[in-house]
Amino acid sequence: MLKPGFVYMMANRRNGPIYIGSTSDLIQRVYQHRNRLIEGFTKTYHCCLLVWFKAYDDIQEARDAERRMKKWNRPWKIKRIENGNPDWRDLWPDIIA
Template identity: 60%
Template sequence: MASKRNGTLYLGVTSNLPYRAWQHRTGQIEGFTKKYRCHMLVWYEHFDDIQDARACEYRMKTWKRDWKIALIEKDNPVWRDLYPDLNR
């Protein structure tokens, strides 16, 4: 999740991405995403195993910001909000 292009970034793990992204977008969850208005889904990766997803999240939280931006821009160079695509 991002506040805007090159803005504040948030990453997390969920077993229900459409619902969790909606919660963040609508301010249903108190905390970081609400405070910093991280409402745009700009990148996601699917995992079959939640433990693999958590391990990836843990690794990515140690990454430099530039690495995260490069990952986003590899597949989403204009930082398009991907949320509308989730329910297609």
């Protein structure tokens, strides 16, 4: 049986630092980032806005996508965000609704 997963991007403002991660529990992981419970990049750069995410049927697929996306240059990441979220709106309310 496959375990679903997500790839997501966090930022602290439009065109600010961008963090890419993957998880099997998007709500829990974004909550952790928003409340600075995870040491590292998102805590250091205050990346607490969920600006993009994509669901996958398999967590391994999500992890593979994360690894590929981390190699992207910044303009590609920005384009991905702005294709679905041109205002860099925080998507947190959408996932907890």
